[in-house]
Amino acid sequence: MLRSFLMAAALAAASTAYGQSTVKIAILGPMAFVQGENHWAGAEMARDEINKAGGISVGGKKMQIELIRADTNEIQSVPDATNAIERVITRDKADFLIGGFRSEAVLAMQEIAMDHKKIFLGAGAADARLGENVEKNYDRYKYWFRVTPTKSPDLFRSLMAVLNSIGEQVRQSLKKEQPKVAIVAEKAVWTEPIVKGIQATLPKMKMEVVGTWQPSAIATDVTAELSAIERADADIVFTLLSGPVGISLGRQMGERNMKAVAFGINVEGQKDEFWAATAGKGNFVSTLDTYAEVEVTPKTVPFVRAFKERYKKSPTYNAATYDAIMILRTAIEQTGTTDADKLVPVLEKMVHVGTGATASWDKRHDLIWEVGKTAGIGVQWQNGKKVPFWPPQVKGMQPFQMPAR
Amino acid sequence: MFQDILVTGLVNGGVYALLAVGFSLIFGVARIVNIAHTAFYMLAAYCFYMLLVKADLGFAVSGILSVAGVTLLSVICYRLVIEPVREHEAAVLIATIALALIFQEVMLFSFGGHYLGIPSTLSGVVSVAGVTIPYQRLLILAVAAAMLGVTWTLLYRTRLGLAIRATANDLEVANLMGMNVNRVAMATVAISVALAAIAGVVVAPVYVVDPFMWLSPLVTMLAIVVLGGLGSLKGSVIGALIIGYVESITVFALPAGAFLKGAVALSIMVLVLLLRPEGLYGVAFEEER
Numbered sequence: 001m002l003r004s005f006l007m008a009a010a011l012a013a014a015s016t017a018y019g020q021s022t023v024k025i026a027i028l029g030p031m032a033f034v035q036g037e038n039h040w041a042g043a044e045m046a047r048d049e050i051n052k053a054g055g056i057s058v059g060g061k062k063m064q065i066e067l068i069r070a071d072t073n074e075i076q077s078v079p080d081a082t083n084a085i086e087r088v089i090t091r092d093k094a095d096f097l098i099g100g101f102r103s104e105a106v107l108a109m110q111e112i113a114m115d116h117k118k119i120f121l122g123a124g125a126a127d128a129r130l131g132e133n134v135e136k137n138y139d140r141y142k143y144w145f146r147v148t149p150t151k152s153p154d155l156f157r158s159l160m161a162v163l164n165s166i167g168e169q170v171r172q173s174l175k176k177e178q179p180k181v182a183i184v185a186e187k188a189v190w191t192e193p194i195v196k197g198i199q200a201t202l203p204k205m206k207m208e209v210v211g212t213w214q215p216s217a218i219a220t221d222v223t224a225e226l227s228a229i230e231r232a233d234a235d236i237v238f239t240l241l242s243g244p245v246g247i248s249l250g251r252q253m254g255e256r257n258m259k260a261v262a263f264g265i266n267v268e269g270q271k272d273e274f275w276a277a278t279a280g281k282g283n284f285v286s287t288l289d290t291y292a293e294v295e296v297t298p299k300t301v302p303f304v305r306a307f308k309e310r311y312k313k314s315p316t317y318n319a320a321t322y323d324a325i326m327i328l329r330t331a332i333e334q335t336g337t338t339d340a341d342k343l344v345p346v347l348e349k350m351v352h353v354g355t356g357a358t359a360s361w362d363k364r365h366d367l368i369w370e371v372g373k374t375a376g377i378g379v380q381w382q383n384g385k386k387v388p389f390w391p392p393q394v395k396g397m398q399p400f401q402m403p404a405r
Numbered sequence: 406m407f408q409d410i411l412v413t414g415l416v417n418g419g420v421y422a423l424l425a426v427g428f429s430l431i432f433g434v435a436r437i438v439n440i441a442h443t444a445f446y447m448l449a450a451y452c453f454y455m456l457l458v459k460a461d462l463g464f465a466v467s468g469i470l471s472v473a474g475v476t477l478l479s480v481i482c483y484r485l486v487i488e489p490v491r492e493h494e495a496a497v498l499i500a501t502i503a504l505a506l507i508f509q510e511v512m513l514f515s516f517g518g519h520y521l522g523i524p525s526t527l528s529g530v531v532s533v534a535g536v537t538i539p540y541q542r543l544l545i546l547a548v549a550a551a552m553l554g555v556t557w558t559l560l561y562r563t564r565l566g567l568a569i570r571a572t573a574n575d576l577e578v579a580n581l582m583g584m585n586v587n588r589v590a591m592a593t594v595a596i597s598v599a600l601a602a603i604a605g606v607v608v609a610p611v612y613v614v615d616p617f618m619w620l621s622p623l624v625t626m627l628a629i630v631v632l633g634g635l636g637s638l639k640g641s642v643i644g645a646l647i648i649g650y651v652e653s654i655t656v657f658a659l660p661a662g663a664f665l666k667g668a669v670a671l672s673i674m675v676l677v678l679l680l681r682p683e684g685l686y687g688v689a690f691e692e693e694r
Contacts, residue, residue: 030518032513032517032518033517033518033519034518034519037517075518076617186664187664211660212660212661213656213660213661213663214660214661214662214663214664215663215664215666216663216664216666216667218617218621219621219663219664219666220612220613220618220621221417221611221612223413223416223417223542224409224413224417224652224653224656224657224663225656225660225663227409227412227413227536227537227657228409228656228657228660230537231409244520244613244615247520247522247613248612248613251522251611252539252611255525255528255530255539255541255611256530256537256539257530257537268520273519273520276521276522277519277520277521277522277613278522279522279523279524279525279610280524
């Protein structure tokens with residue numbers, strides 16, 4: 001009796017898989033927020049492009065992409081994120097998982113994805129432990145790959161490269177041998193290694209750290225911090241901010257006519273809405289970013305233009321879900337299967353020219369860092385426009401500007 | 406550094422005072438712990454954004470309409486949600502938490518989690534003792550002082566104020582003396598929420614407007630009213646200034662612990678609850694009432 005039942009169940013499962021006409025991809029993100037909106041928008045663009053061309057060829061059979069929209073609400077609640085990923089795997093039967101934003105939530109979601117042996121392409125979290133897990137326990141975590149951004153230590157390398165260039169400009173324009181840098185980093189997991197690294201590295205770069213301020217990620221007022229920074233006579237405000245505090249900082253620096261220039265990571269500063277959110281006070285705020293109308297790869301400019309035309313705003317780095325789906329398509333068509341265990345070795349060897357980066361992966365399944373390929377770009381708000389300025393060798397870059405003194 | 410602490414503490418304390426006085430007022434009179442108080446502040450900020458930025462009605466009209474609209478909404482909420490359960494303090498507490506969450510979710514649904522910015526009513530800065538202060542911050546401080554003055558005048562120089570104080574003193578006796586205590590409570594809710602709405606309108610241009618902007622001030626406000634003495638207006642003002650200064654000192658003395666601002670305020674609240682549960686002016690206000 002039991003044997004017959006099991007056989008029937010196995011046959012039913014096999015026939016379902018055989019008869020499946022779509023590849024189900026769950027897009028995981030905080031959908032009420034800009035990060036999730038970009039996750040979804042990038043995925044929609046990839047889906048429409050692939051489906052319009054007939055779908056993905058899986059062993060000779062053309063299959064359409066079906067996206068599952070999973071609101072993780074991870075900015076507010078990590079448990080909401082784990083519930084969302086559990087639901088798309090067990091109830092919606094997703095074949096692949098793409099997205100995530102907040103490192104704390106993605107670390108938790110990674111565990112669930114690995115429990116179910118599902119390929120999970122990260123498109124938002126920077127925490128290095130996501131990749132370290134792969135190295136420590138390959139058999140369990142091999143299904144995880146990071147598509148964007150680079151891991152925290154590599155973000156640090158990008159930041160140092162840009163900061164070095166800004167520091168040089170400060171030296172020349174202010175005739176100051178040793179520029180003073182104030183570090184403003186929100187208190188969060190992802191900022192910790194970068195803060196430690198920059199505190200140790202800046203003196204070697206002949207820059208003086210005048211202090212480190214760590215407001216809450218959801219702080220709405222940094223007046224006291226900025227007063228102290230002004231008092232310390234900082235030339236550069238190095239930021240590590242992913243929350244609304246990035247807007248408060250940009251706006252309040254502008255309102256106070258501060259002579260220091262802000263650079264670092266300011267996730268809110270990457271969005272088109274930043275200028276309006278700062279009521280036009282966010283001039284000179286600069287940040288590491290992924291997308292602008294510059295030729296990071298041959299696909300970047302067409303993608304950014306198509307995105308702007310469709311969604312009436314620029315993509316943020318989370319829209320690299322587009323690249324993630326294209327990476328999956330390449331791997332599936334190459335292997336002729338959606339079997340995760342067969343796709344992993346192909347992904348490990350792949351070099352993918354995407355819209356935001358030319359991606360290849362190391363043994364931790366982290367992006368291999370290289371300026372002009374995966375290191376990202378530097379952008380600065382100049383009179384209401386987000387202007388790309390780094391790396392200078394990429395076609396389309398413009399000069400970095402300093403506030404008038 | 407001393408002058409930085411002095412100025413930033415005063416300006417931040419002014420904002421907190423606007424919120425805390427309204428919250429304390431409604432508790433002192435009607436024994437309503439209105440957790441939705443800062444949610445009304447959030448709603449006023451959204452109204453102001455819509456009317457000023459989207460409808461382009463100008464600062465004055467947008468501000469007046471926002472305060473009036475949110476105050477009217479508070480009266481409706483009082484009649485529909487709070488009044489039916491007013492006799493049960495726990496039910497009132499839960500009902501106001503529910504109200505706040507409903508407002509938050511409605512805003513999240515309507516506007517998404519986007520952070521919105523409102524232009525400053527006054528632009529430019531002034532330097533006081535070497536400390537740069539934007540005019541908008543001074544406006545907040547001036548409005549806070551003016552509103553505290555108006556509230557005091559209303560309470561101590563008008564018939565409505567007399568009724569409010571009488572109700573606060575002894576609700577049953579006030580009822581027996583022929584006062585419509587429900588109407589007095591409703592008027593107090595309106596005054597209290599109007600103060601929160603005014604805070605939302607003047608503060609919105611310096612902060613970021615988002616559906617969760619009510620949570621952080623709620624925690625700070627609770628710390629202030631516990632410190633000052635729940636129900637005491639004078640205590641609320643002094644508590645607000647103390648918390649404003651404590652936050653500034655935290656940031657200046659411990660830059661890497663700036664995120665602890667809220668935690669320090671809460672620690673003060675816990676300490677006060679342990680050492681002097683009635684707060685700084687709780688007893689004095691009881692006698693006053």
